[in-house]
Amino acid sequence: MWAGRAAAYRRSAERLCAHPVPDLLDAARVAEGVGHLDVGCGTGTVVEAARARGAHVTAVDAEPDMVAATGARVPQARVEHGTLPELPFPDAEFDAATANFVLNHVGDPIAALTELHRVLRPGGRVAVTLWRNPDAAGQTLLGRAAQAAGVTPPAGRAGPGVDFARTGDGVAGLLRTAGFADVRGTELAWEHPADAEEWWAGFADGGIGTVGTMLGALTQEERAAAKAHYDRLAEELAGPDGRLLLPHIAVLAHGVKA
Ligand SMILES: C[S@@+](CC[C@H](N)C(=O)[O-])C[C@H]1O[C@@H](n2cnc3c(N)ncnc32)[C@H](O)[C@@H]1O
Numbered sequence: 675m676w677a678g679r680a681a682a683y684r685r686s687a688e689r690l691c692a693h694p695v696p697d698l699l700d701a702a703r704v705a706e707g708v709g710h711l712d713v714g715c716g717t718g719t720v721v722e723a724a725r726a727r728g729a730h731v732t733a734v735d736a737e738p739d740m741v742a743a744t745g746a747r748v749p750q751a752r753v754e755h756g757t758l759p760e761l762p763f764p765d766a767e768f769d770a771a772t773a774n775f776v777l778n779h780v781g782d783p784i785a786a787l788t789e790l791h792r793v794l795r796p797g798g799r800v801a802v803t804l805w806r807n808p809d810a811a812g813q814t815l816l817g818r819a820a821q822a823a824g825v826t827p828p829a830g831r832a833g834p835g836v837d838f839a840r841t842g843d844g845v846a847g848l849l850r851t852a853g854f855a856d857v858r859g860t861e862l863a864w865e866h867p868a869d870a871e872e873w874w875a876g877f878a879d880g881g882i883g884t885v886g887t888m889l890g891a892l893t894q895e896e897r898a899a900a901k902a903h904y905d906r907l908a909e910e911l912a913g914p915d916g917r918l919l920l921p922h923i924a925v926l927a928h929g930v931k932a
Contacts, residue, residue, distance in 0.1 A: 682880025812920025
């Protein structure tokens with residue numbers, strides 16, 4: 675889903691996924707001198723923000739394209755190829771670990787969190803985000819347009835046995851199962867401003883995320899039908915200046931390695 679997508683990600687979801695980053699870094703207590711690991715770093719938003727706080731940042735991503743993008747954006751960070759649930763680091767290497775909108779892509783989130791637990795030192799903190807379910811209206815806009823045009827979304831979001839509630843409590847439960855203590859799960863709600871045409875093109879042309887993959891697989895006629903539904907549905911989310919105000923809700927969960 676992410677191979678070769680760094681440039682497309684920058685044009686679509688990057689700015690959206692940047693919203694919770696200050697809260698994420700606060701929850702993991704990322705500050706001057708902290709040894710911080712960011713997993714699934716994408717194009718480097720979290721890495722850049724952590725460096726700006728004076729942290730010593732290491733980052734990994736499963737996609738070489740993303741590793742290159744983050745390395746170019748934050749040359750002071752150590753950026754490596756790494757795929758959860760196996761990280762190329764010794765036990766107890768880091769003071770803090772973050773994963774911003776990554777856990778929903780890793781297949782087995784408990785195995786991924788157990789690995790983050792392993793590489794944290796005792797007292798080290800983890801903080802993760804992912805999209806809340808039920809989704810807010812801005813999160814589902816493109817998917818509703820695709821479904822109105824008759825496109826069936828892929829079934830399930832994680833493999834059998836590892837699905838979980840995309841709520842504060844649900845993600846907090848995963849952290850506890852992975853061994854973290856002092857766990858809290860909260861929700862962050864905001865309205866993401868976006869130009870309607872750019873929002874459509876960023877996902878439909880870039881193939882970003884599940885919905886981008888769905889839209890990218892459509893025939894020309896199906897795509898035109900989905901776009902017509904999108905134009906109609908988007909009107910309901912337009913602000914006074916015509917730009918979209920897209921409601922989103924993320925779960926932010928954090929904990930400590932005892
Ligand atoms: C939605 S993007 C989030 C990127 C970044 N964290 C941000 O906030 O912009 C998800 C990222 O996770 C990476 N990813 C997906 N599965 C992964 C895995 N198993 N291990 C490491 N990275 C993974 C993808 O390549 C992609 O860069």
